[in-house]
Amino acid sequence: MLGTGLIKGLAETAKNFIGSYSDPERLVTVQYPEERLPLKENTRNFPFLVFDGNDSTKGLRCVACKICEKECPPQCIYIVLERDEKGKPQKHPRVFDIDISVCMSCQICVEVCPFDAIKMDQVYELSRFDRFDDLLLKKKDLAKSNDYYRSIHPTEANDVDARLAEEKAKAEAAKAKAAAPAPKPVMAPAAPASPVTTVASQPAPAVASVVAQPALPTPAASVETAKPAAAPPPAESPKV
Amino acid sequence: MTAVEQVDQVFVTAKRHVVDLAPLEFQPIISVLLSIIPILAVFPLLFAITTILERKGLGRIQNRLGPNRVGPYGILQPVADGLKTLFKESVQPRAAEKVIFFLAPVVLVIPALLAFSVIPYGRNMVPLEMDAALLFFFAVGAGTELAVFMAGWASRNKYSLLGAMRAIAQMLSYEIPLILSAVPVVMLSGTLSPAAIVSAQDTYTATIAHWNVFKPWGFAAFIVFLIAAAAESNRSPFDLPEGESEIIAGYYIEYSGFKFALFFLGEYLGLFAICGLGITLFLGGYTAPFSFLNWIPSWIWFFTKLLALVCFFIWVRGTMPRVRMDQLMNFAWKFMLPMALINILAAAAWRFVPILGFRWSISALIVATGYFALGEGLTQKGQYGKRTYKFAS
Numbered sequence: 001m002l003g004t005g006l007i008k009g010l011a012e013t014a015k016n017f018i019g020s021y022s023d024p025e026r027l028v029t030v031q032y033p034e035e036r037l038p039l040k041e042n043t044r045n046f047p048f049l050v051f052d053g054n055d056s057t058k059g060l061r062c063v064a065c066k067i068c069e070k071e072c073p074p075q076c077i078y079i080v081l082e083r084d085e086k087g088k089p090q091k092h093p094r095v096f097d098i099d100i101s102v103c104m105s106c107q108i109c110v111e112v113c114p115f116d117a118i119k120m121d122q123v124y125e126l127s128r129f130d131r132f133d134d135l136l137l138k139k140k141d142l143a144k145s146n147d148y149y150r151s152i153h154p155t156e157a158n159d160v161d162a163r164l165a166e167e168k169a170k171a172e173a174a175k176a177k178a179a180a181p182a183p184k185p186v187m188a189p190a191a192p193a194s195p196v197t198t199v200a201s202q203p204a205p206a207v208a209s210v211v212a213q214p215a216l217p218t219p220a221a222s223v224e225t226a227k228p229a230a231a232p233p234p235a236e237s238p239k240v
Numbered sequence: 241m242t243a244v245e246q247v248d249q250v251f252v253t254a255k256r257h258v259v260d261l262a263p264l265e266f267q268p269i270i271s272v273l274l275s276i277i278p279i280l281a282v283f284p285l286l287f288a289i290t291t292i293l294e295r296k297g298l299g300r301i302q303n304r305l306g307p308n309r310v311g312p313y314g315i316l317q318p319v320a321d322g323l324k325t326l327f328k329e330s331v332q333p334r335a336a337e338k339v340i341f342f343l344a345p346v347v348l349v350i351p352a353l354l355a356f357s358v359i360p361y362g363r364n365m366v367p368l369e370m371d372a373a374l375l376f377f378f379a380v381g382a383g384t385e386l387a388v389f390m391a392g393w394a395s396r397n398k399y400s401l402l403g404a405m406r407a408i409a410q411m412l413s414y415e416i417p418l419i420l421s422a423v424p425v426v427m428l429s430g431t432l433s434p435a436a437i438v439s440a441q442d443t444y445t446a447t448i449a450h451w452n453v454f455k456p457w458g459f460a461a462f463i464v465f466l467i468a469a470a471a472e473s474n475r476s477p478f479d480l481p482e483g484e485s486e487i488i489a490g491y492y493i494e495y496s497g498f499k500f501a502l503f504f505l506g507e508y509l510g511l512f513a514i515c516g517l518g519i520t521l522f523l524g525g526y527t528a529p530f531s532f533l534n535w536i537p538s539w540i541w542f543f544t545k546l547l548a549l550v551c552f553f554i555w556v557r558g559t560m561p562r563v564r565m566d567q568l569m570n571f572a573w574k575f576m577l578p579m580a581l582i583n584i585l586a587a588a589a590w591r592f593v594p595i596l597g598f599r600w601s602i603s604a605l606i607v608a609t610g611y612f613a614l615g616e617g618l619t620q621k622g623q624y625g626k627r628t629y630k631f632a633s
Contacts (some may be wrong), residue, residue, distance in 0.1 A: 001612070002575075002615025009560065010556070013301045016301050016303055027303060027305060179479045
């Protein structure tokens with residue numbers, strides 16, 4: 001009969017209308033600024049710099065090797081190596097800028113980094129009033145703690161932590177071997193930090209071990225590379 | 241006067257007191273102004289309320305919340321919308337007919353406002369007492385077609401012109417059933433004056449009012465009137481003139497800023513006016529449905545019915561998909577027009593059959609027979625066979 005379809009349709013929409021008041025399950029829209037869906041663990045965009053411990057400048061894993069800067073396809077990374085007053089390289093960056101208006105979140109910088117110092121973030125509310133300076137992230141904007149990294153990518157971060165601890169243990173073993181014939185006081189502070197699980201809480205030794213690792217074959221080079229990186233520990237040695 | 245009557249007549253007495261204050265030679269003009277200003281104030285306000293009601297209601301029908309950002313529960317959304325359209329640039333195409341392009345929105349709003357002058361909003365509350373007010377209403381309502389075509393033509397845009405052509409075809413087709421559906425009411429109450437039509441319905445049998453919609457011919461006429469009213473005011477499902485998917489926005493594609501807001505306003509004012517007429521003709525105007533509810537002031541009844549009817553149109557908009565052009569024309573000429581004519585026959589039977597029971601059954605029979613027969617003819621069951629494809633199975 002003509003019109004029955006219209007009545008059925010009207011009944012359906014009336015059911016929706018009343019149902020949307022009585023049954024909150026019907027309102028599936030996420031009210032975005034107030035509530036948001038949890039992100040998937042593998043969500044990733046825009047890199048950040050990982051630091052260990054609490055000090056975002058001293059704990060930075062980055063050694064300013066500039067591999068990421070060279071590999072970056074849109075060339076949005078800019079790194080200047082820190083030097084002391086004598087002009088000696090300091091193994092950490094003085095300037096580390098990423099222009100996220102250029103960055104395409106390709107993750108190549110993360111893949112090439114030998115020190116696990118740069119990782120992908122999960123930020124997405126990045127709108128700014130200035131499209132140039134505000135989107136050029138400086139070192140202090142980029143530095144985020146390892147705990148943060150663990151909170152956003154737990155699985156990946158555990159793998160990285162385990163690997164770093166392993167490398168550190170290996171480096172210490174090698175160091176202990178090297179130190180046995182020719183004992184040096186500089187090596188002393190690194191020795192007590194032996195537990196494998198507490199990598200993150202021990203900032204400087206971790207950096208030292210990672211730096212020391214590739215230079216192992218020649219003892220002379222090992223000492224030379226270990227020295228600047230191992231220089232900070234004496235300041236912290238009472239704590240350790 | 242009793243207290244109930246005093247509340248009922250509060251606007252009438254207030255107006256008389258104000259007019260009496262003025263010197264004698266200014267009294268006519270003050271009286272006219274006091275009728276016009278409330279209309280100009282109330283209906284645009286109602287337009288604002290309707291936009292938020294519509295957006296909220298449509299949202300709920302689609303299991304959404306609707307606008308909820310501006311003010312508590314989003315109730316200030318119309319203010320934000322209004323300010324936005326006010327501050328927007330009014331772009332005019334270089335090739336447009338400048339004067340006509342400018343005049344079209346004005347010409348659309350003015351007839352819509354004029355139509356409000358003959359609707360009785362409450363007991364003794366007709367702005368313009370006119371014997372042939374119903375004819376005046378339909379004549380003024382036809383003015384919107386002119387405005388729509390002015391807009392479509394002056395924009396010099398093919399989509400505008402297509403939209404305007406569609407609008408003209410649709411409005412002309414549905415004007416006839418609209419007017420014919422009002423004919424039975426005029427026949428039975430014997431007058432063209434809305435106030436007299438309402439007072440003809442202002443009687444009660446066993447507490448139930450004698451509204452025209454409660455009679456078989458009145459019910460059928462009311463349905464025909466509602467459908468034709470939706471088509472006349474370009475409401476969904478008859479919003480072909482502004483079909484977004486085919487012709488973007490139809491005749492007001494080139495309008496922006498305040499002119500666009502005027503089009504929007506004119507459309508809704510047209511809807512309110514035609515709803516007001518429907519209430520007057522079929523829903524007993526300002527009268528209460530049950531005699532024990534007579535203590536509620538008449539103007540509250542009118543505006544309650546108006547809002548209810550507008551909500552019904554919102555409900556329909558949230559339900560029906562847009563019809564196709566051929567369906568629109570088929571429906572107008574193969575169903576609406578014959579149905580309205582059959583309904584006049586039913587009204588005649590009601591007028592001339594003497595006994596009440598006979599009167600009911602004969603009138604209802606004519607309406608029902610017409611409805612089913614026309615419905616069968618329109619749906620055309622079995623006209624098309626199973627579809628066969630040449631190259632696909």
